[in-house]
Amino acid sequence: MASILLYGSNTEKIPYVLNEAKKIQSEFGADEILALVIGNREDAQKLVNCGVDKVIFASGEGKFPETVSEIVAKVMEKYEASTLVMLNQPFEVEIAGRVSTKIEASCLTDCLAIKKDGDGSLIAEKMLYGGVVIGNYKLTNNSIVVTLNENSCREIYKNEENNLSTFSEETFETKPLKKKITQTREIEQTVDLKSSRKIVSIGRGINKQEDIGIVEQLANAIGAQLGCSRPIVEDFKWLKPERQVGLTGTIVAPDLYVAIGISGQIQHAVGIKDAKVIVAINNNKNAPIFEIADYGIVGDLYEVVPKLQQALQAVVNK
Ligand SMILES: Cc1cc2nc3c(=O)[nH]c(=O)nc-3n(C[C@H](O)[C@H](O)[C@H](O)COP(=O)(O)OP(=O)(O)OC[C@H]3O[C@@H](n4cnc5c(N)ncnc54)[C@H](O)[C@@H]3O)c2cc1C
CATH class of the missing domain: 3.40.50.1220 (TPP-binding domain)
Known part of the structure; x- marks a missing residue:
């Protein structure tokens, strides 16, 4: 398997998908685990001791699905990543759909776990019918995009060996946005x-x-x-x-x-x-x-x- 790319619009959430990514890496012999941060260099630097092999900082607009999906797809191509893993959150689900069409990947959202089938292919587990049964999905494409259910990623990866990641900086051209944001406001959320x-x-x-x-x-x-x-x-x-x-x-x-x-x-x-x-x-x-x-x-x-x-x-x- 080529490399695994991790992305999260909230950088702090990336270490939560790392346990599952490490499992995929060891089961499928993936080359490297890469973490991508778009737009905020400081956030990217915070990830160097989380346990990924490489942190990629891409300058550019990190708030819009249009630009983010374009950058993610370009990073996957440049760094030869075959698998994109993200936490199942509304923004990331949109990225999953957009990236998978750009790179022609198999895409499955809200997965509980990833495992290896008897024939060596990748199986993703997902709840069906409101959690009554668990479905096993075989993802047969060479490129794979998955989002992981938040309850399956409650533990942060413990980088016990304290391995520091390498750090790369990138700039990718993206198409100009067709929409213009004239005003923004925080969504009021009183309870989590x-x-x-x-x-x-x-x-x-x-x-x-x-x-x-x-x-x-x-x-x-x-x-x-x-x-x-x-x-x-x-x-x-x-x-x-x-x-x-x-x-x-x-x-x-x-x-x-x-x-x-x-x-x-x-x-x-x-x-x-x-x-x-x-x-x-x-x-x-x-x-x-x-x-x-x-x-x-x-x-x-x-x-x-x-x-x-x-x-x-x-x-x-x-
Ligand atoms: C696609 C779909 C998605 C759905 N998603 C959700 C979801 O995310 N969350 C959700 O909750 N539901 C969801 N529902 C609705 C779900 O099917 C139920 O209708 C709903 O959970 C019932 O809510 P309830 O238990 O409050 O009401 P009821 O089923 O009407 O139950 C009320 C209960 O209160 C008890 N009761 C009444 N008076 C008293 C009293 N004085 N003292 C003590 N007990 C009393 C009754 O005995 C009864 O058991 C979904 C349905 C569909 C079709």
């Missing part, structure tokens, strides 16, 4: 459920928006973030989409997940399958959430939650 260690989530068992306060008090008592099921966002519009847990929301992996008035349909359950401990409060003892919960309380949330909050608060105040 992906990295939350404790989450207390509400579902349709909550009768009205004002009642969310009862659950918020419980969340505050244990230092948890507030999450929710889809109807709370889509149907009632009581909370912002960033708080939705599940297949089309955020896949979370907290130490503690408390599901309150949530039935536990598959699209929600798949989003919490990596939670270490799941506690469910539901007035229906047959609710599917109890099949995946470690601890369950069958009861009316309007009675259970305030009592639980008071009990926990008393422990915290001790």
Whole structure:
């Protein structure tokens, strides 16, 4: 195998895909692992001790998919990289599609892992049907573009031998952008459920928006973030989409997940399958959430939650 190229619009995220890239390198005998940073030399320099063989800094516009995909494709050609590995994030997914058409690569997004098939070809694993089964995809092209599911890349690569990378600087001509940015603003995000260690989530068992306060008090008592099921966002519009847990929301992996008035349909359950401990409060003892919960309380949330909050608060105040 030729070299493996790693790219991430957020440079700090690149070391998270390095464990999987090292595995691909050793299984397929890839020449080198390269990391590409576009536009910010300082960010590129920070990567020299992360464990890749070479850091490539390319000057140019690093914010737009059009220019980034052009530069990535040119770097792959110049450095004879056959495989592009990125974290599965919205910008990177767009880059994956654009680069794979430019270099005629097999492309698969949101992969869980990469492994070698019996005949030596590369197999990528990906969740299907909301995580009910795992599909094995054989990527047969000589060039491959994959994005890796964030929950499969939670560990940063430990460069225990402290190998320093070589550093190259490049300038590539890119086509002029057809659009002009006249104004930019930061997207307001108040919560990052992906990295939350404790989450207390509400579902349709909550009768009205004002009642969310009862659950918020419980969340505050244990230092948890507030999450929710889809109807709370889509149907009632009581909370912002960033708080939705599940297949089309955020896949979370907290130490503690408390599901309150949530039935536990598959699209929600798949989003919490990596939670270490799941506690469910539901007035229906047959609710599917109890099949995946470690601890369950069958009861009316309007009675259970305030009592639980008071009990926990008393422990915290001790
Ligand atoms: C393509 C697709 C993608 C989807 N993606 C997602 C997703 O990302 N996340 C997601 O959550 N859903 C998603 N859904 C929707 C999903 O199928 C369920 O409809 C949704 O999760 C149900 O939300 P819920 O559990 O809050 O509501 P319900 O299923 O209505 O459950 C409410 C629960 O509250 C309990 N309850 C009622 N009153 C009380 C009370 N007083 N005390 C205690 N318990 C009470 C009930 O017993 C019930 O179990 C998706 C669906 C589709 C088709």
